[in-house]
Structures are given as C-alpha cells and as structure tokens.
Amino acid sequence: MGRRLRRRTGYRKVAGVTVTAALGLAAVAACSSSSSTSTSGNSSASGGHVTISVNCAPPSSSPVPYKEWNEDVAIFEKANPNITIHSIYAAQCDIPAQFTAQLKAGTEPNVFGTYPTDLNQVLDSGQAADITQYVNSSTVPTWNDIVPSVKKTVTAGSTLYGIPYQNYTQGLVINRKLFTEAGLNPDNPPTTWAQVEQDAIAITKLGNGIYGYGEYSSQNTGGWHFSSEVDANGGQMVSSDGTTASFNNAAGQAVLQALHTLRFTDKAMSPTQGLAWGTLQKQMGAGKLGMYIAAPDDIYDVIVPQDGGNPDDYGMGPLPSDSGTPAGSLSGGNDYMFAKRDTPAQIEAGVKFIAFEDLTVGSGQFNFARKKADALPVGYPEPQLFSGATNTAYQALMTKYATTNPDHFKTFTAANEEPLGEPHDAQALYKTLDPVMLAVLTNPSANITSLLSSAASQVNQILSNSG
Amino acid sequence: MPGGTHRPAIGPRVQRNLSAHGFLFGALLCFALFSWYPMVREIIMSFQKTHLGVTSWAGFSNYERIFHDPTFWTAWRNTLEFTLLALILGFAVPFFVAILLNELRHAKGYLRCLVYLPVMLPPASALLLFAYFYDPTYGLFNRILHVLHLPTSQWTLTPGTTWPTMAMISVVIAATWMNMGGATLIYLAALQNIPGELYEAAELDGAGVFKKIRHITIPQTRFILSVLLLLQIVATMQMFVEAFILNGGQGAGNNTESVVYLIYQYAFALSGASNFNSAAALGVVLLIVLSVFSGGYLWLTRTQER
DSSP, X not given: OOSOOOOSOOHHHHHHHHHHHHHHHHHHHHHSOXXXXXXXXXXXXXXXXXXXXXXXXXXXXXXXXXXXXXHHHHHXXXXXXXXXXXXXXXXXXXXXXXXXXXXXXXXXXSEEEEOGGGHHHHXXXXXXXXXXXXXXXXXXXXXXXXXXXXXXXXXXXXXXXXXXXXXXXXXXXXXXXXXXXXXXXXXXXXXXXXXXXXXXXXXXTTOTTOEEEOOOOSTTHHHHHHHHXXXXXXXXXXXXXXXXXXOSSHHHHHHHHHHHIIIIISOOSOSOOOOOTTHHHHHHHTTOEEEEEEOTHIIIIIITTTTOOOXXXXXXXXXXXXXXXXXXXXXXXXXXXXXXXXXXXXXXXXXXXXXXXXXXXXXXXXXXXXXXXXTOOOOOOOOOXXXXXXXXXXXXXXXXTOSSOGGGGHHHHHHXXXXXXXXXXXXHHHHHHHHHHHHHHHOTTOOHHHHHHHHHHHHHHHHHHHO | OOSSOOOOOHHHHHHHTHHHHHXXXXXXXXXXXXXXXXXXXXXXXXXXXXXXXXXEEOTTHHHHHHHXXXXXXXXXXXXXXXXXXXXXXXXXXXXXXXXXXXXXXXXXXXXXXXXXXXXXSOHHHHHHHHHHHHXXXXXXXXXXXXXXXXXOOOGGGOOOOSSSOHHHHHHHHHHHHHHHHHHHHHHHHHHTTSOXXXXXXXXXXXXXXXXXXXXXXXXXXXXXXXXXXXXXXXXXXTOOHHHHHHHTTTOGGGTTOOHHHHHHIIIIISSSSOOHHXXXXXXXXXXXXXXXXXXXXXXXXXXXXX
16 A cells, blocks of 8 residues: 555646736735835935936937036036036936836936926826925025026925926027028018918928928827917917816917918918928928927027038027917926935935036036037027026126027017916827817818817816816 | 555655746746736726825726727727728738748748748837838838829828728838738748648649639638737737837827827826826726637637537
C-alpha cells in the first residue's frame, strides 16, 4: 500500500487558485485609494544646500538658447553657492500627456512650467504649492510692476500658486513685402475688417498662388482664432460666470461674415481650408500669404527660423475689429509653478532663480546685449509683462539692442490690447467651434446664424457637463 | 490502494513541473500587472472624481457626461466608418493578395518579403511617410495628380461628413498598407494547407478560378478567416495612431475623430482640468461594446461549427 494520500487537490485546483490569487491581487491593488503625492522628489536639501529641478530649459538642439540658459545657471549658482539648479531640457515644455501623467504620479519637477489654462488641472491634482508668502517685492524686485492680468492666471482666490514669465496677445501679422508690391502701406496695417478685405483683395491680385488672408479651421486652432477675433470685436466666448455661451451674437456673426466674404465673395483666401497651426506660417515664410492672426513669437520663433522667412518682411498691426480699436485679445503665456512636495527652502530657491532668469531687466531672458551678440532676435513686442518704471527700463534696453525695426510693430504695440485670457474649458470650446469655422470657409451657402446657434447649444452642454 | 486510480501528491508533481509553474506564474503576474490591474483600476476610476487632490465617489456622473458630449456620437460614427472601410479594404485585399502569391511560381520569397516589409516599419515612421504623401500643398500624391492633369485632393484634411469621407478613406489606405502584410502571410500559410487534390477535382469538373475560390478556398480557410475577422474588427474599433499622426486626430470638422482619440482628449487635452475619470468611463464603454461583440461573434461562429 502506498503512502500517498488520496487527495482531491489536483493540478487544476492549484492552477485555479493561482489565477484567482493573481486576479485578487490586481483587484486589491486597483481598489486601493489613489495617492497622487510622491514624497520622493528628484531634489534634496541637506546641510543648508538646496537642489531644485527646473524644466523648460531649451534643449541642445537649440544650441544658442541652450548655451545662454547654461550660462545663466552658472552665473546664478556662483552668486548662490548653496543652490544647485538641475535643468530639465525639453523642446516642448508642457507635453499634455506627460504633464498629466506627472501630476497624477506626483513626479513633476520642483519648479515646473505651465500654461495659464493649466492652473485648474494642477489644483485638482493636488500638486500646486501655495507660494503666496514667498513672493513679494523683496524676493522678486519687479513683482509690483508685473501687469495684474498676468498675475491673475496663477492666482486662485487670494492664493498665489505660480510666477508668470511669458505672455502674449494676438495681432495681425502682415507680409510687408507683399503689402508694398500690392501698392499698400506696410506701416499702416488694416485695423477694421473692411480694411482687411480691401487689402486682401489687392494682395490676391498679385496672383501666382498668393492670397491676401489666411485662417485656421481644424485641430482646435479654428476655434482658438475665432475666440480672439470675437474678443477683439467686443464680444466674449462665455458669460462672466462661465455657464453659458455668449458668442452667438452680433460680434460673433460679424467675424464669421467677414471671413465668409473674404473667402467666397472676394476670393482672397485659398480654396484649401481645414488648416491647422503651422500651415499659415509656412505660407507666410514662402511669401504666399498677406495676413493672418498670430502672436509676435510666430515671426521670430517659427516663420523666420523654421520657414525661411526674412525678418524684415514682417510686421504686425492690432487684431481687426468692426470699430478699428480692438476691445481685447485672447491671451496666453507661460508660468512656473511649484510642486506640493517642495520644501520652503526649495520654494525660496526657485523664486530667486525665476526672478533672476525671467523677471529682471538686463538679465536672463532679458539680457538683450547677449541676445544680440548671439544673433537672437531682439525687439519683438513679446512678452509684455511689465508696467511702470520696469517697463520703461525694459523698452529702453530692448530698443538699444533691437535687431528688428520696432516701427514694424508700432500700431500693434500702440493698440495695447487688453489681455483677456482664454475662456473656461477652452479646448472643448475651440473643438466645438472648429466645424463652424470650417463650414464658413468651405460652404458658399453656409448659414452663419444656424451654425452659431448650434455651436452655442453644444458649448452650453459642455459648460454644463464640466460644472 | 486496491482498485481505482489515485492521483499523486501535489508536492512531487509541482516539483517535477517547477519550471513550467514558474513560467506560468510569471505570465500570470505580467497579465495581472499590465492587463487586469489597469482594467480593474479603469472601471473603478470611471465611478470616481478627483478634486483638489481628493478622490471621491461620483456614481454614474462621468458616464452621463460622456453620453451628453456632442462629439461622443461623432466619434462612434467615425470609428464604425473606419472599421467598415477597413474591413472592405483591409480584410479582402490581404486575402486576395495571398491567393495571388500562392499561385505564383517565381520570386515567391522576394514578394513575400515585399508584402511584409511595411509591417516591419515602426507605425509612426510609416504614417509620417504617408503624411508627407498626403500633404495638400507639397505632397507626392497631389504632385502626381497635378502632373497627370487630374484634380488634387486634401486627402486626410478633406472636409465633409457624408459617408464615406475622403479623409477616412485616406486614413484606411495608409492603415491597410501598414498592416496587410501580416494578415497576408497568415492567409498564405492557411492556403498552403489546402489539399491540392480538391483543386484538381474541381478543375476536372470544369470549375473556373472564382468558383474554386468560392467553393474550395474560402470554405477551407473559414476558421482562419473568422478568427482574423474578429481580430480585425476589435483592432480597427481601437483606431487612434493613424489619424493622430496623419491629421492630428480630429481631421477637418472632426471627421476622423475616433473613440480612442476622444479618450485621449478627455485624459489629456480637452479641458483645463484633465479628466482621467471621463476617459476611464469612455474606456469602459468601449470595453463593454467590444466584449459584447466578441462574445456574440464567438457564440455565433461556434454554433456554425457544430
């Protein structure tokens, strides 16, 4: 008789138990409460020495900005031997998928770059450090001269969560060369939609595939431009309380009617529509486009360096409007925020570095003497962070070292458009308005009233959902 | 023990198969970590909301939100359009290419490599190539059309939502070119297992090419065809990278926006506060739809085999 016991437990049962255990393990892990705060940062403080990680450093693929950033870090660290800056280099500072994942995991750098529209996301993720007590005119000498609308983008209630370092408003980018060839005055860009129409017709008559005006209508950029154009025309995209769409009115109708007329009556726009960001810059660089809406950095960051444009060929006027005086402009920019896990010493170090690198006239990004020596563009009206005495000093220094003719942007600068930020749930709104822009630019019989009404209903639904 | 059989104790049995159990455990761990855990986590997240870092129960509000999203139904319609077009083009074409390859007497190996070559390209590279081909202003396809005095197209950027859209057809062409090689080789292997005597007998009975395909080739490869059909439908319903690289994902007027792209948008792009919970809810909806479809398909095909 064998000593083996007869057991019901067999191979199948073991396998079944193993599978069940694995499934159970997965379920238990998944059901555990999510913790989005990481206590392990990628910086440390020991014995009074502070190390902070800062992203948005230019990558080595942009050799000159990369060199300048590293020089600035070296200067700062020499002046502050107890602080070490760990730079994170990236071509694109805020990649949405990566940014969101980092916030979820709590692994964002100590000092991380954001767009103004990211504030709610960072707050919701519980990753934003309150830096109110660390920022004042002592720690950031130019703080009181930074325009309030820019500070508002990093403030919730009375709590400060970040420091702005870039901002922009939009205007009308013009091809001065085409203006001259068409017999127009490039120093006097159009300011009303009626004038845009006349100038666009004149430029289109040059032929050879040249069109007077260009517009976006896909990948959310159509809606983005529509927002800016409505702002300039005295309208707004959503109500002040952010609950209802408010572009379905005379201001919105006028913008779409102007575009529709340009496209189908005047034939001053290309028959190829459904364009997104990047395409109009290429056309401008190739000398095939007379005008389009953009911020100044489109010229010095894209058209000139990437699309082969000649910097002297471009200028800017204010956003077109029915009145000729833009009521405002969609605005944006860049900010630095601080991770929730940062120690007070790290926050102080980060504030000090940002003040040096980004908010001091003559230093860091405003070291215009070095920029000129390094053949980088100087003299474009962006950013427009300052007011008062700081702005006076800033303008004087920029003019002294300008590599472009500031007169090319005179009417844009003089318009001093009020920055209106972006609407609530901006990307969802832009996405909903893209088809409206596309219909207006591709359908000769487009019913603007009906299009706007339908879009408004959809936007109301979106705003109600996001409550 | 007298009479009957008895099973050995589990200990020695496990010991004899220790490496097999080890591999099994490793595989289960991988599935648990990278497949089941994310699935369970996603389901739970779809019923939660996060505010100021605090996660709480949200009931069905995420589901209500996505069902009320104006682009929700657009994304489903576009996804079904892609699936149907991909079936017409991407299911039939590899099968007939395999039949053709099977009939060839020369350069078989070379042609098989050629057919499979696009599959070996990283998808992003292949799609970037097509993005250049499709560029309305500078692309190769429009240049060729221009030289031939034919009307050009905006390809993946063509506006319009009337089915089938040129935008979606362009995406399907690129996707089929990229992926047909694998299916072709699988069909080829299946075709080569069909006994030659069946074709000889059919020839003796006077059957032509199409009758042979209809009465011999298709029935003999029915199992492979049905499996690949299921896999193709499940894969094409999850279309994302093709449209994302070719035209940013949405296309003109959202006419190439797919369900998975909408998930991506919910998670990363659509609002100031990114919404993993809405993305999870839509992911669960997609999971349910594909599960129901797969279950029904398998049940139907199982019935037929009986």
